[in-house]
Amino acid sequence: MISTSQKEHLTYSLILQSGILLGTIGIGLYYIIPWFDTMSTNLANATNAISAYKKVAQSGFTYQELWAKIESKPEYGELSKIIKADPQGTTSALAGTDPLYPKKPTEDYLSWLKNAIANNDSTKQALVLQKAKLNSILPNLNPVSGNMNEDYISLKEYVRFIETNILKQFHFNATSNIGMQSITFGNTTNGIPPTIGMFQFQLDFDGTNGDILDFIKYINSSGNPQILIDDGTWTGSDIIWQKAPTIMSNPLITIGSFSIENTLDPNNRTGENNGRITLNFYVRGGSQDDITYLAENIKSRRTALEKNVAAAIKDCQNNTILCASYGKRLDAFNQKYIEFARSADALAKSAPASDIYGLAGQANTMLALENEFNAILPQNKN
Numbered sequence: 001m002i003s004t005s006q007k008e009h010l011t012y013s014l015i016l017q018s019g020i021l022l023g024t025i026g027i028g029l030y031y032i033i034p035w036f037d038t039m040s041t042n043l044a045n046a047t048n049a050i051s052a053y054k055k056v057a058q059s060g061f062t063y064q065e066l067w068a069k070i071e072s073k074p075e076y077g078e079l080s081k082i083i084k085a086d087p088q089g090t091t092s093a094l095a096g097t098d099p100l101y102p103k104k105p106t107e108d109y110l111s112w113l114k115n116a117i118a119n120n121d122s123t124k125q126a127l128v129l130q131k132a133k134l135n136s137i138l139p140n141l142n143p144v145s146g147n148m149n150e151d152y153i154s155l156k157e158y159v160r161f162i163e164t165n166i167l168k169q170f171h172f173n174a175t176s177n178i179g180m181q182s183i184t185f186g187n188t189t190n191g192i193p194p195t196i197g198m199f200q201f202q203l204d205f206d207g208t209n210g211d212i213l214d215f216i217k218y219i220n221s222s223g224n225p226q227i228l229i230d231d232g233t234w235t236g237s238d239i240i241w242q243k244a245p246t247i248m249s250n251p252l253i254t255i256g257s258f259s260i261e262n263t264l265d266p267n268n269r270t271g272e273n274n275g276r277i278t279l280n281f282y283v284r285g286g287s288q289d290d291i292t293y294l295a296e297n298i299k300s301r302r303t304a305l306e307k308n309v310a311a312a313i314k315d316c317q318n319n320t321i322l323c324a325s326y327g328k329r330l331d332a333f334n335q336k337y338i339e340f341a342r343s344a345d346a347l348a349k350s351a352p353a354s355d356i357y358g359l360a361g362q363a364n365t366m367l368a369l370e371n372e373f374n375a376i377l378p379q380n381k382n
Contacts (some may be wrong), residue, residue: 054230058109059096060096067080067082070083073296074366096109102259129244133245134228135151135248137228137285138251138284139249140283140285141154141282141283141285161251162201170212171207174203174207178201178203183283185197192282198280199281200279201279201281202255202362204276206273207272207274212273214273219253219255221280222251227245252278253281255278255280256280257276257278259275259277260275289363291359294363296360297357302341305369310378313334325378326378333369
């Protein structure tokens with residue numbers, strides 16, 4: 001028979017084991033239940049994501065859905081303006097009913113979208129030409145627009161333009177330094193769109209009557225909008241365009257004020273004369289929207305490049321044999337980018353956030369760095 005002491009020992013053991021079991025169950029429930037909740041939430045999120053993907057794959061985005069995704073993102077500022085300006089055209093493009101790239105009834109949306117993007121070279125060519133035409137009249141201060149790199153100009157080049165295309169071409173002798181006033185952007189009071197800026201050059205000069213008359217004709221014919229009319233002709237799915245004009249080859253210039261010492265005599269073209277003129281030049285870019293867009297564009301490109309460089313370095317560390325041919329170049333590039341980032345960050349702290357020229361320089365440096373990085377990795381070589 002079991003003695004009393006043995007019974008007590010067994011009872012205590014049972015109580016202790018029951019306590020341990022209950023504690024284990026309690027601890028398990030404490031950690032397991034939240035895990036089940038998290039798993040259920042993740043499963044629900046995954047289900048919703050799959051459903052959303054299927055919906056986009058089959059029917060794409062609606063106008064409202066697309067607008068909701070980009071309206072608050074400054075890096076898509078130019079796109080949002082286009083969408084807002086033409087809701088019907090945007091809806092047609094999203095639905096696949098645009099006559100240029102119609103969606104077949106049996107074609108799923110994502111396949112159609114990939115084909116449309118891959119086969120729109122003529123549209124891209126047309127856009128590049130139109131931007132070049134616009135650049136010939138209203139030069140751009142912003143080197144990046146809608147994630148498309150394009151020609152741009154600095155205010156220093158305007159000084160060079162006056163020296164070459166005005167003083168030298170019309171044989172003027174500048175009797176004072178070329179003075180430039182700050183850019184004034186459009187608003188509701190001056191009748192100029194907010195994305196267009198105007199600045200003035202004041203010029204004191206000596207010249208002949210004939211050269212001054214020729215100069216006035218040149219100013220009156222500058223900024224000819226006829227170039228903006230499409231001269232392309234459709235040939236099947238392709239479009240043939242004339243050669244794109246160079247930047248600032250047809251600049252819009254107006255005269256703010258003009259005074260001369262002697263009356264212009266067209267019958268005495270060689271007669272000496274002198275005067276003072278204020279020229280108005282017009283540019284695109286540099287408005288607050290452009291500055292915001294460019295800053296966001298640089299930020300996103302820096303983030304993407306940093307991730308790609310870090311991934312490439314990690315691959316090198318994991319496979320030293322594969323990396324032997326380009327590892328040193330990659331390390332040197334990484335140091336080069338670190339120096340650029342340090343310099344850009346320091347400049348951002350000392351320079352005003354509205355410095356379009358500093359941002360433009362950073363954007364071009366980023367483009368050069370991206371091209372250099374892509375040339376280093378063997379999988380990106382031809």
